[in-house]
Structures are given as structure tokens and as C-alpha cells.
Amino acid sequence: MSWLPLWPVLVPLLGAAAAVATLERPRAQRAVTLLALALQTLAAWTLLARTLLAGPVALHLGGWPPPFAISLGTDVLGAALCGLAAPLGLLLALPGGAPGHPLRAHRTFAPLLLALLGGVAGVFLTADLFNLYVWFEVTLIASFGLLALGGGRARLDASVTYAMLNLVGTALLLVAIGLVYGRTGSLDMGTLAEPGATDPALLGAALLFFLGLAAKAALFPLGFWLPAAYPNANPVIAALFAGLLTKSAAYALFRTSGLVFSAATDTLLGGFLALGAATALFGGIGCLAATDARRFAAFTVVGGIGVAIVGLGLDSPLGTTGGLAYLFQSMVATPALFLAAACLAADSGDGAFLRAGGLWTRDRLVAGCFGLCVLAVAGVPPLTGFWPKLLLVRAGLEAGATGAVAAVLLGGFLTLLAGARAFALACWRPAPAEPAATDPLPHGARSVLAGLTAVLLVAGLLPELPGRLASAAADDLRAPAALLEVLAAAPPEGASG
Amino acid sequence: MNTHLLFAGLTAALFASSVYLLLSPSILRLVLGVFVLSNATHLLIFVAGRLTEGAPPLLHADRRDVVGVMADPVPQALILTAIVIGFALLVFLMVLAYRAYARFGTIDTDVMTAAEPEPGPALPGDEV
Numbered sequence: 001m002s003w004l005p006l007w008p009v010l011v012p013l014l015g016a017a018a019a020v021a022t023l024e025r026p027r028a029q030r031a032v033t034l035l036a037l038a039l040q041t042l043a044a045w046t047l048l049a050r051t052l053l054a055g056p057v058a059l060h061l062g063g064w065p066p067p068f069a070i071s072l073g074t075d076v077l078g079a080a081l082c083g084l085a086a087p088l089g090l091l092l093a094l095p096g097g098a099p100g101h102p103l104r105a106h107r108t109f110a111p112l113l114l115a116l117l118g119g120v121a122g123v124f125l126t127a128d129l130f131n132l133y134v135w136f137e138v139t140l141i142a143s144f145g146l147l148a149l150g151g152g153r154a155r156l157d158a159s160v161t162y163a164m165l166n167l168v169g170t171a172l173l174l175v176a177i178g179l180v181y182g183r184t185g186s187l188d189m190g191t192l193a194e195p196g197a198t199d200p201a202l203l204g205a206a207l208l209f210f211l212g213l214a215a216k217a218a219l220f221p222l223g224f225w226l227p228a229a230y231p232n233a234n235p236v237i238a239a240l241f242a243g244l245l246t247k248s249a250a251y252a253l254f255r256t257s258g259l260v261f262s263a264a265t266d267t268l269l270g271g272f273l274a275l276g277a278a279t280a281l282f283g284g285i286g287c288l289a290a291t292d293a294r295r296f297a298a299f300t301v302v303g304g305i306g307v308a309i310v311g312l313g314l315d316s317p318l319g320t321t322g323g324l325a326y327l328f329q330s331m332v333a334t335p336a337l338f339l340a341a342a343c344l345a346a347d348s349g350d351g352a353f354l355r356a357g358g359l360w361t362r363d364r365l366v367a368g369c370f371g372l373c374v375l376a377v378a379g380v381p382p383l384t385g386f387w388p389k390l391l392l393v394r395a396g397l398e399a400g401a402t403g404a405v406a407a408v409l410l411g412g413f414l415t416l417l418a419g420a421r422a423f424a425l426a427c428w429r430p431a432p433a434e435p436a437a438t439d440p441l442p443h444g445a446r447s448v449l450a451g452l453t454a455v456l457l458v459a460g461l462l463p464e465l466p467g468r469l470a471s472a473a474a475d476d477l478r479a480p481a482a483l484l485e486v487l488a489a490a491p492p493e494g495a496s497g
Numbered sequence: 498m499n500t501h502l503l504f505a506g507l508t509a510a511l512f513a514s515s516v517y518l519l520l521s522p523s524i525l526r527l528v529l530g531v532f533v534l535s536n537a538t539h540l541l542i543f544v545a546g547r548l549t550e551g552a553p554p555l556l557h558a559d560r561r562d563v564v565g566v567m568a569d570p571v572p573q574a575l576i577l578t579a580i581v582i583g584f585a586l587l588v589f590l591m592v593l594a595y596r597a598y599a600r601f602g603t604i605d606t607d608v609m610t611a612a613e614p615e616p617g618p619a620l621p622g623d624e625v
Contacts, residue, residue: 137582141586156600182542
């Protein structure tokens with residue numbers, strides 16, 4: 001029994017309430033928002049340190065004994081993702097005072113941002129299947145508001161697509177949860193994972209659950225909403241979505257396939273492998289077809305999810321480590337690429353590669369960061385994307401999954417090709433004769449972009465540290481005995497919630 | 498058992514209608530489809546939790562143990578939560594649909610292509 005898993009969820013939700021209370025006082029609202037985000041980061045990192053040093057933690061809310069309590073509980077995997085999500089939110093909100101930043105321009109941004117971060121942390125830390133659905137809905141409601149923020153035709157159209165697809169996805173989750181409860185009488189992940197509780201009749205529920213998650217994670221045939229939605233959001237919000245939303249669905253796929261639907265997962269592993277490979281390839285092809293920087297960034301999100309899910313489908317220690325490490329790096333690289341794309345779009349008018357040019361001579365920082373981010377998402381050696389792909393290729397060859405390995409490598413190659421062409425057009429070649437009208441860009445976007453790229457560069461040059469984190473997370477995911485033990489431990493008598 | 502069958506059939510019919518509505522390009526039908534879909538889901542959870550007639554999940558004031566058959570309160574709690582969330586989302590969807598209608602002058606999603614406009618001229622190297 002530990003209170004640690006509660007704070008990363010509770011702090012941003014309290015912060016959201018405080019941000020609503022300070023709607024009329026922008027300075028106070030900014031201060032409250034940054035404070036809540038900083039505290040969430042602190043709480044998430046404390047939780048991560050605790051899970052790394054002393055194993056998984058669980059909190060049975062209300063002090064009820066295990067099958068009845070609604071539990072929060074996590075191991076290194078959930079804590080690591082939470083520990084990446086919280087500082088990403090903080091970093092994106094830090095330049096909130098700059099003109100043009102949504103934190104300054106829209107007073108409803110702060111509560112929605114904090115609700116989104118609270119919802120995502122809830123997804124990462126909950127140990128209850130129904131609460132997983134509830135946290136997805138919290139995230140979804142906040143993201144609806146954020147996507148439509150600022151209005152305009154394109155955002156309205158994007159919101160309709162995004163809202164419909166994601167609502168159907170969560171409805172599928174809920175149907176699956178109802179069937180699981182009807183069959184097992186429990187929604188507690190610890191109870192559902194007990195050996196012997198693997199029921200072949202749950203295969204149908206598992207299929208529906210994975211289908212809903214696949215739609216939310218933008219896996220291949222269900223991911224067409226993402227390139228329609230993300231490029232139209234405010235750049236800061238698009239970066240936030242790229243780092244958090246599809247990643248939380250991918251996390252839920254990893255977690256439930258290992259813990260709740262382990263019997264069904266054995267039957268479905270080939271499907272995960274095929275879908276992941278198809279998504280990785282589709283992402284690469286999409287990158288090649290994209291004619292503007294923001295759509296290019298959106299397709300790198302799709303491709304990144306595909307690579308991570310290939311790791312899930314390989315189902316070996318090496319494969320899972322590679323998939324999770326790629327998920328981690330994708331949480332930093334794709335937001336950075338969205339910011340770079342926004343800087344590029346602000347420079348060239350609308351981000352279309354044909355009208356851009358000469359960025360290298362005008363803004364070497366943005367051009368350099370754009371180039372480095374392209375290398376990161378394509379998986380080229382000095383950056384973070386390379387090492388996880390190396391692990392995945394090795395695991396894939398060991399498992400004899402040459403098709404999936406080929407798809408991952410080809411997807412990465414197409415991304416590199418498209419990224420190199422984008423760099424050549426937008427940065428290398430001389431500026432067009434008539435420079436397009438430039439939009440004002442929030443000053444902070446450049447420094448956040450530089451910060452994220454620095455993280456990618458350092459983590460790519462020192463791959464030992466993220467590699468060890470991913471390997472610890474994969475170990476916990478594949479051998480959940482320690483997590484199940486803390487989830488099943490009855491809270492001490494008289495403990496009150 | 499027959500009641501279960503009846504409710505299972507009703508749930509299936511609701512799911513089928515919602516899929517039919519969701520396949521339409523009209524935003525209004527999409528909203529209604531999501532609405533029917535969420536109600537079908539609620540009914541499914543309710544039926545999956547078993548139908549028990551005339552056995553409210555109430556404990557006797559001076560006896561804390563369970564006597565005889567009792568309805569499972571958990572599916573009801575789940576549905577209550579899902580109804581609240583679903584209602585809020587439905588209201589959001591209706592506002593979104595209205596705003597889209599006001600902005601585009603149509604409720605046909607096939608015509609609304611502002612989010613993904615036709616791509617511009619081909620990039621160098623694309624012409625074959």
C-alpha cells in the first residue's frame with residue numbers, strides 16, 4: 001500500500017479545477033498550470049524511482065480488500081511512460097507567456113491541458129479495466145476541446161472525424177469490458193490475470209478490446225483519422241497529442257495483452273505482428289506522399305506506433321524491449337517533429353514543401369533540429385530511433401519474422417527518403433524569389449524544439465540509459481508476478497482511503 | 498432464460514441499427530448512430546451482468562450477510578458511469594454537428610474536406 005501512484009493523477013486534476021477557478025486571471029492561471037505540471041513531473045519521477053528501486057506499487061482506494069477495491073498500481077512500464085508524459089506537458093507549457101502560445105491566447109487551454117495529462121496518467125497507472133475506459137474518456141473529452149481550440153473550418157472538420165472515430169473506439173472498449181465482467185465477474189486486472197483465469201471464451205471480448213485500442217492507436221486500417229486531425233490542431237496541441245494520445249492506447253495494448261487477455265493474445269500474436277508491420281510501412285508511404293510538413297509529421301506518428309506494435313507481436317524479451325524503447329523515443333521525437341513542422345509552416349506560410357526554402361540560411365536552429373528529428377524518426381544511428389530498431393530487427397530475425405523486419409526497415413527507409421527530400425526542399429535549397437507571408441510563431445516553440453532535440457541527441461549518444469529503462473519495463477511487463485503480488489496484497493486493517 | 502434471449506436479441510438489433518446509422522455520410526445520422534451505439538453498449542453490460550428479477554441489491558439493516566439471490570450492483574454502477582460520460586459526449590457531438598452545419602452549410606461529411614484538402618502540385622521527383 002503506497003500513495004505514490006495517486007499523485008501523478010490527482011495533482012493535474014486538482015490543477016485543472018484551480019485553472020477553471022482562475023479563468024479570469026491569466027497570470028494566476030499560468031502560475032497554477034505550471035505549478036501543477038511541475039508537481040506532476042516530480043510525482044511521476046518519484047514513482048519511477050520507487051518502481052525501479054523497490055518494485056511495483058499498488059494503492060487500493062478506500063482500503064477495500066483486493067477484488068473489491070478499485071486499485072491504482074503500476075510497475076516500471078507505467079511509471080516510465082508517466083515519467084515521460086508529465087515533463088512533456090511541462091516543457092510544452094513552459095513558454096506559456098509567449099505571444100501566440102495557446103496558454104496565453106486561450107483561457108480554456110490550461111484546464112483542458114491539465115485534464116488531458118491527468119487522464120493520460122490515469123491510463124498509465126490504473127489497475128482496473130473499467131477505470132482504464134474512464135481515463136480514456138477523460139483524455140478524449142479534453143482532447144476534443146483542445147483539437148477544436150481556436151476554431152476555423154479545418155479544425156471543425158478535423159474534430160468531426162476525430163470525435164466520431166474515437167467515440168466508436170471507446171464504445172468497443174466498453175462492450176469488451178461488459179463481456180469480460182459478464183464472463184469473469186471481475187474487472188480488477190490483478191484478479192483477471194490470475195493463472196487459471198485464462199478463459200478461451202474471452203477471445204471475442206479480447207478482439208473487441210484490441211479493435212477499440214487499435215483504432216485509438218491509429219493502427220493500419222483504422223488510423224486514417226490521425227493524418228486528418230493532428231495537422232490541423234494548434235502546433236503546441238498537435239505536439240502534445242503526438243506525444244500522449246496514441247501512446248496511451250499503445251500502452252494499453254501492451255498492458256492488457258500481457259495481463260488481462262494473455263490467453264487470447266497467444267492466438268492473436270501473428271495479427272499484432274502483421275498489423276504493426278503494415279502500420280510501419282503505411283507510415284513510411286504516407287510520409288513519402290505528404291506534401292506539407294505537418295502531414296509528414298502526422299505520418300511519422302503512425303509509423304512509430306507500427307514499429308512499437310511489431311515489438312509487441314514478436315513476444316520475446318528482446319522484441320518487447322525494442323518495442324517499448326521505440327515507444328519511449330517516439331514520445332519525444334514526434335512532438336519535436338510537430339514543433340519543427342510548425343516552425344517550418346510559420347516560415348513558409350502553410351508548410352507546403354514546394355513554397356518553402358532557404359530555412360538553413362535564415363534559421364539554422366530550426367533547420368538543424370528538423371534534420372535531426374527526421375533522423376530520429378527514421379532510425380538513423382546517432383539518434384534515438386536507431387537502437388530500438390536494432391533490437392527489433394535482431395528479435396525479428398531470431399523469431400523468423402523476416403516479413404515484419406523488412407516492413408520496419410522499409411518503412412524507416414521511406415521515412416528517411418521523404419524526410420531528406422523535405423529537408424532539401426525546405427532548408428537546403430535557396431529561398432524562393434517571393435518569400436511567402438510568414439506567420440508569427442510563439443517564441444517558445446523554438447526553445448522547446450531545441451530542448452526536445454537535445455534530449456533525442458543525448459539519449460541517442462548514450463543509449464545505455466534509455467535501453468536499461470526499456471529493458472526493466474519489458475521485464476516487468478513479461479513477468480508480472482511482482483505487480484500481481486502487490487495488487488493482491490490486502491491493505492492493512494483500519495487503513496482508510 | 499427466455500428473458501435473456503429477448504434482451505440479447507434487442508441488444509443485437511440496437512448494435513445493428515447503430516452500425517447502419519454510422520455508415521451514413523450525414524453528420525446527423527452519425528450522431529444518432531453514436532447515441533444508439535452507447536445505449537446498446539449499456540444494455541449489453543446490463544444483460545452480461547445477468548438479469549435477476551425482483552432481487553434488489555440491498556442488505557438488511559441488522560443482517561450484513563447476503564441472503565438468497567441478489568442482483569449484481571456492479572453492472573448498474575458501470576452503466577451509470579457510462580451513461581453520464583456518454584451523455585456529456587453526446588451533447589458535445591450535437592454542438593459540434595451544429596457548428597459544422599453553420600460553418601459548412603451542409604451535414605454531408607463527403608463534402609466537408611477542409612481538414613484534408615486536395616494535395617497541391619507534385620513535389621520534384623514525383624512526376625513519372
